[in-house]
Every structure is written in C-alpha cells, then in structure tokens.
Amino acid sequence: MTSPGAVPPVRQLRLVVEADDYEAAVRFYRDVLGLPEQAAYSGGDGAEVVILDAGRATLEIANPAQKRMIDDVEVGRQVAPRIRVAFEVDDARATTQRLVDGGAAEVAPPTTTPWQSVNARLDAPADLHITVFQELRTLDERAALDGFGTDGSGTDGDPAPVADGPPPTR
DSSP: OOOTTOOOSOOOOOOOOOOSSHHHHHIIIIIISOOOEEEEEEOGGGOEEEEEOOSSOOOOOOOHHHHHHHHHHHTSSOOOOSOOEEEEOSOHHHHHHHHHHTTOEEEEEEEEOTTSEEEEEEEETTTEEEEEEEESSOHHHHHTSTTOOSSSOOTTSSOOOOOSSSOOOO
16 A cells, blocks of 8 residues: 555556457547547557546456456346456446447446445447446545455554455445
C-alpha cells in the first residue's frame, strides 16, 4: 500500500485490445460508450490504434471462488472469461440500453448486487465481456462495511473485519 501523499510508481493502467473489426470497436467504445479519444496513430501497412480515456483505472484481482460468486450474483451462471473489463458509469440501466442499441449483446440485465452497486453484463465488440456498474454507496461507505479491505487494516489502523466468504467486488 502506498503511504498518504506518496506518488504511486505506476501512473496508468492501459488495457490493449486487438480488434478484428477496428472501426466497429472504435465506434462502440468511443461513440456509444462515450470514452473520449486521447490519441490516435496510424502507420504503414494500415496499422491503426486509438487510445481512449476511461477515467481512473484499477486492476481487480479475484481468486477463482470470487469469480464464480460474482458470475452467480450478476448473471446466475458462469459466463465470464478469465479477463473481464468493467466500466463505472452514472446510470447503469441507461448505459446498458445505449450499449445494446449500439451493438452489444446483453448477457445479464442491470442487477442490484449485495454490495450495493447496479451491475450489467454484456458481450461487446473486440470480443470483450464487459460489466457496466453504478456504485450506490461512496468508497468511504463501502470501506466501513464488513468484508471490505485489502491490507488487513481499516482506516483507524485496526484489522479490517473479515466477512463470511470472499469480499464483494464488481
């Protein structure tokens, strides 16, 4: 864990995805989902890349039991590949409809999870299995709940409580 005020050693998480239908993927993620274009480059032999700003990035690491539990809660069955991309949005229901209208296939509709977020699953261009999620509680509110914590300490330095089963995630 980085100490307060320290500059983290990593400045950005970038997910690089190869898309057979580049134009469709760019249209979907930039124009339908609404990720602003940060940069784009083209090279010889038709090489193209676009970098889209997805806001703050996080790396969520889950063990197999957690992955199974999340699929069960959000979808009711095991569907996610080993890697899934999640986007936090302000309105999960409206975003899901917009993405379906824009070419994604709904795997599971927006569902309120036990950890108080609204999550939907979709299969999207570039063969990505994605989640759109809307947090219903602030980070501080969630941090105060049992089962939340990563380093064994709460905000007051006491060990974080451990919930029955894996801690919730999206």
